[in-house]
Amino acid sequence: MSASENTLIPPELDAEFEELAARYPQKRAALLPILHRMQEVHGWISPEVMEAVAGWIGLAPVEVEGVVSFYPMFRRRPAGRHLVSVCKNISCHLCGAEDVLAAIEKRFGLKPGETSADGRITLQAVQCLGACGYGPMMDVDGTYHEHLTPDSAVEILEELP
Ligand code: FES
Numbered sequence: 001m002s003a004s005e006n007t008l009i010p011p012e013l014d015a016e017f018e019e020l021a022a023r024y025p026q027k028r029a030a031l032l033p034i035l036h037r038m039q040e041v042h043g044w045i046s047p048e049v050m051e052a053v054a055g056w057i058g059l060a061p062v063e064v065e066g067v068v069s070f071y072p073m074f075r076r077r078p079a080g081r082h083l084v085s086v087c088k089n090i091s092c093h094l095c096g097a098e099d100v101l102a103a104i105e106k107r108f109g110l111k112p113g114e115t116s117a118d119g120r121i122t123l124q125a126v127q128c129l130g131a132c133g134y135g136p137m138m139d140v141d142g143t144y145h146e147h148l149t150p151d152s153a154v155e156i157l158e159e160l161p
Contacts, residue, residue, distance in 0.1 A: 008052040013041065017056065028057050031067060035074060044075040072126070080115040080122040082160050085139040086153075089128040092135030096149070100136045101125060103150030104157060121157060 009017065016037065021030040034057065038049050045068050047061075054061040068074045086104065088097045101112070104123060108116050112125035131137045134146035138153060145156055 006052050006055065008038075008042065008049055009056055013037070014056070021057075028059055031057055031059070031064070032071075035064075035068065039074060044078050046076075072124075075122075078115070080119050082121050082141055082157075083124070083139075084121055084157060085124050085126045085129065086112075087127070087129050087131070087135065087137050087139075088125045089132070091128070091132035092137060095135040097136040099150045100138070100148050100153045103154050107154045108157065120160065 006014075017030065017034055020033055020037075021027045024030050031053070034053055035045060038053060039045055042049055047065075050064045050068060051061045053059075054064040057064075068076065084104070086092075086097060086101045088101060105111055108121055108123070110116050110121070110123050112123050115122040126139075129137065129139055129144070131144055131146055134144075136148045136153075137144055137146040138148060138156075139145075140156065140160070145153070148156075
């Protein structure tokens with residue numbers, strides 16, 4: 001499928017992917033960065049996005065789906081306006097990540113993997129985000145919030161527009 005036939009991969013994105021794929025010995029090796037970029041652009045990895053990527057990269061859609069379903073960082077449902085990722089790996093866990101997560105779940109009435117009814121927040125529990133010395137921590141739309149308490153985490157999220 002060429003870029004002109006694929007509205008999910010417009011020409012500028014097609015050019016970006018060509019440049020990206022040129023860094024690898026095989027086009028298919030660029031699958032992960034391409035999926036990340038598609039998620040940034042489209043907000044999630046829909047079946048149509050998987051099909052478009054498969055067509056672009058020369059894989060069967062089922063192969064792309066296998067990769068998307070393997071990695072928890074790929075969203076297979078539309079996300080809310082704010083993406084909240086609470087680290088629950090060992091360092092954060094030992095510093096109270098479970099209490100932080102429980103407070104968020106209770107206040108906003110959602111479990112990891114869910115989006116609040118008003119579409120404001122998508123919550124996910126994730127593995128280490130590389131800020132292990134500053135736990136418990138969460139990433140909100142790409143900004144790290146560290147040394148959280150259950151109350152401070154809820155406050156941060158309440159202030160989101
Ligand atoms: S364990 Fe939480 S950031 Fe590493």
